[in-house]
Amino acid sequence: MGRKVTLATCSLNQWSLDFEGNLDRILKSVEIAKTQGAKYRLGPELEICGYGCADHFYESDTLLHSFQVLRMLLESPITQDIICDVGMPVMHHNVRYxxxxxxxxRKILLIRPKMLMANHGNYRELRWFSPWNQLRKVEEYFLPRMIQEVTGQETVPFGDCVLSTKDTCIGTEMCAELWNPxxxxIQLGLDGVEIFTNSSASHHELRKADQRVNLVKSATTKSGGIYLYANQRxxxxxxxxxDGCAMVAINGDIVAQGAQFSLNDVEVITATVDLEDVRSYRGELCQPHMESEPKPCHRVKVDFSLSTDDDIYLPAHQPITWLFHTPEEEISLGPACWLWxxxxxxxxxxxxxxxxxxVDSSSTACIVNSMCVLLCQAIEDNNSQVLEDVRRVVGEQSYYPQSPRDLCGHIFTTCYMASENSSSDTCNRAKDLSNQIGSTHININIDIAVKGILGIFSAVTGRWPQFQANGGSQxxxxxxxxxxxxxxxxLAYxxxxxSLWARGKPGGLLVLGSANVDESLTGYFTKYDCSSADINPIGGISKTDLKSFLLYCVEHFQLTALRGILAAPPTAELEPLTDGQVSQTDEADMGMTYSELSVIGxxxxxxxxxxxxxxxxxxxxxxxALxxxxxxxxxxxxxxxxxxxRHKMTTVTPSYHAESYSPDDNRFDLRPFLYNTRWTWQFRCIDxxxxxxxxxxxKQ
Structure with a gap:
């Protein structure tokens, strides 16, 4: 009958400038798509070079290597008999798109440049790319010689155009274009385009996934159509x-859903959908508007069908309910995948x-524990890539983790650094948690080092500083x-x-940080203290969300040691104890509660x-209240x-971005770091x- 089409979209774990690995993952996704009967395969944004190349996009090497990969894709027998839609940077008339x-x-059908750029928050696309702002305009693009040798083509269409097959019409959106007003x-649908594709590099934030799903559903609710969404992972x-979330929707319903968090480097989602369902839907809702659409799309025709004549026996995918993760699950899964x-x-x-x-360092430990749980589950599910990577990390080619706790003991070292100001309670809580997750635990006393450094100062100045509790100044x-x-x-570094060398093992360890987003916002940490690390999985998460996450870990991972950690007041333990008990608390030092800080942030x-x-x-x-x-x-x-x-944020540890009020310096939060701290004019207005x-x- 020629009305049902099978389409494939995917989530790929691409890596900036990893051209060889990116090529392998693209080819694997095409192979899976063909195995599942798809005639069209969609990949994520800039998948050939990786989305996050940043200023490497300025380099001619990035463009050159992208075309080299494209040539290998064109030549591969894997990519034959399926329309492949891949992302890469292209320079046209000396402008980068x-x-x-x-x-x-082995023929390029068209090149479609991005028209609406992401240029806020974490994104700076206008720094490297120009938008194609010529609506419905198409020009000739002269292919590089290396591509001409394969395709036999000298030029191909470049611009705002759509692909017209023998049975349907396919139009492109790219990432931010879906979010744009x-x-x-909208116009594609009104001009009869039936299949919309979106190649995206959309990052995870807590509580964000529903926005993305709702936008895709809304796009096809208003004007009908089939929507394929691909995303980087x-x-x-x-x-x-x-965070993936590849999906397929038709007429306002999701019919296929990919994973949001997964250790699979390649995930392909396919769906069989009925083109007649789109035509029936539009016939009632959209027809009066479609016939008056003033600017028709430029159609590039291809002698190829997505459907077959005997598709009556092919069942179409039915609507499903999207299963969203809770914020606690998102904290458990997102940073864990990022750490791995x-x-x-x-x-x-x-x-x-x-x-x-x-709470903070325990949250980081629980995320590593969650990572180990995910790794063991992936290995149990026969993910050979994860097992290969685990063996390479631990340095044992025959290693097979017996449990998350066993794996944690191989790759995770925790250390409690006690001083004369530390309490036995915090020491015991750290030890209990390390026992439950299985980390290799070390107890270190830092008093000798502290006294040695103060001794140097005293030898030079003749003075020995004192705590305020002992009569010293602030x-x-x-x-x-x-x-x-x-x-x-x-000592952490x-x-x-x-530490592995001392145990007769090869390799070094990455130092993990544990300053939350609220402490970073106020600067409630010492510059170059143990919040300074290689990476920080909780640097974009609020204290309030971290406490909820630890409650989730108590139930989900049976980490009962967390109950005592949650019950204790947050403290830095840097001032002398009073009768053996902690006298210093974080909220008293900051002059506000963590919940107040979240609102302010x-x-x-x-x-x-x-x-x-x-x-x-x-x-x-x-x-x-106030x-x-x-x-x-x-x-x-x-x-x-x-x-x-504010100056502390210029050196803060790179953190997992999880909150839209993150103070991550010079990337997400662009503000000066030298202020008039008296805020004279502003505070006078308040007064x-x-x-x-x-x-x-x-009056009372």
Whole structure:
């Protein structure tokens, strides 16, 4: 009958500039798609070179190697008899574009450049690419000689065009174009395009997946049609994690769903859909608008059919309900997959974590535990790539993990760094958690190192600083806290480099950080302390979400040691104990609670509030708990802390991006690091508003 088509979309764990690995994964995805009966295969954005090449896009090498890979794809017998849609950078008339290249049987059909660029948050596409802003315009693109030798073509269509097969019409969107108010699928649909494709590099954030799914469903609810969504997977060598979620939708329903978090480097999703369902849907809803569409698409015709004449026996995919992860599950899965990508590609033999027995470092430990659970499950599911990578990391070619706990003992070292200011409670909590997850645990006392450094200072100056509790000044007190924190960083790196050597094993360890997003925002950490690490899986996650995550770990992983960690007040343990008990707490030091910090962080970054507009919002949000004067004090205190400590963010450990209010410097959060910390004008506006509110307040 020629009405049902089988289409394939995929999630690939591509890696910037890994041209050989990227090629292998593309070919494997095409092979799987053909095995499953697909006649069209869609891949993620810039899959040939990797999305995160950044300033490497300026290099002619990146363009050259991309075309070399394209030539190998064109020549491969695997890519024959299926329309392949791949992503790569292309230079046209000396302008660099982010493009889709569609080819079939050693012929390039068309090149479609991206029209609407992602240029906010983590994205800087306009730094490297220009948008194709000529609606419905198509030009000739002169192919490089290496491609002409394979295809026999001198030029191919380049621009805003669609592909017309013998049985349907296919149009392209690219990533941000779906999110844009001028999404191309609207006009494409009104001009009769039946299949929309979206090649994406969309990163994970907590609670974001539903936005993506709703946009895809909405795109086909309004004007009908079939929508294929492909996405990058993995860390791609950067702070963000691309979380897959490949999908196929038709007329507002999802009919095929890929995994959001997975250790599979290649995942192919196929769906068989009925073109007549699109035509019936549009006949009722869209026909009056379609016939008046003023700008027809430029159609590139190809003598090829996606359907067959005997498809009456082919069942079509039915609507499914998308299964979303809870935020706690997302924290367990996303950073764990990101850590594994980083570890297996870094050439290191595992992780080392300074484990303090508090919520933050325990959360990092639980994410490593979750990673080990995922790895063991993947190996149990016969993922040969994961087993090969695990054996390479642990340095044993015959190793087979018996359990997540066994694997954790091979690749994860935790250390408790005690001082005279540490309590036995935190030491025991760290030990109990390490026992339950199976890490190799070390107890280290840093007092000798601290006293040695202070001895050097005393020998030079003739002075020995004291804590405030012992009669010292605030400056002495802060310096004594900082030296403990910095000694811990030095020891963490020393043990990361040599602890395996001391045990007669090869390799080194990556140091993991454990500063949460709220502490980074206020600068509540010592510059170059043990928050300084190689990577930090929780640097974009709030304290509130981390506590919920640990509760999830208690139930899901049976880590009962976390109950005592959650019950204890957060503390840095850098000041002397009082009667053997902790006297210093994080929230008292910061002058606000972690829940208050989360609200302030979202207002600062997402709502783009300065001091005065933040005060104006908070007097309503916190009116039941705080007076306008108290709100003003909180706001002014936060901005003083933020501006005084802003310089610390220039050296903060690269962190997994999980929150839209992340203060990640010079990437996601572009702000100066030298401020007038008095905020004279802004704070005066707040004070004037408080005074006016006091005058206008109703008399009791």
């Amino acid at each position: 982010n493009c889709r290249v569609l080819f079939l049987n 001028r999404s191309p699928h 993995g860390c791609d060598g950067d702070r963000v994690y691309y 990508d980083y570890l297996r590609r870094s050439g290191q033999a595992g992780f080392l974590l300074p484990l303090s027995g508090g 400056r002495e007190n802060l310096a004594l806290q900082n030296i403990q924190a910095r000694v811990r960083m030095l 020393l043990f990361a480099q040599l 979202r207002l600062r970054k997402i709502s783009k509030c300065g001091p005065f507009s933040m005060f104006c919002k908070l007097i309503h949000m916190w009116k039941d 007076s306008p004067t108290e709100v003003a004090q909180k706001v002014k205190h936060f901005f003083r802390m933020y501006s005084i400590n 004037n508003q408080v005074s006016q509110m006091a005058v206008n307040a109703p």
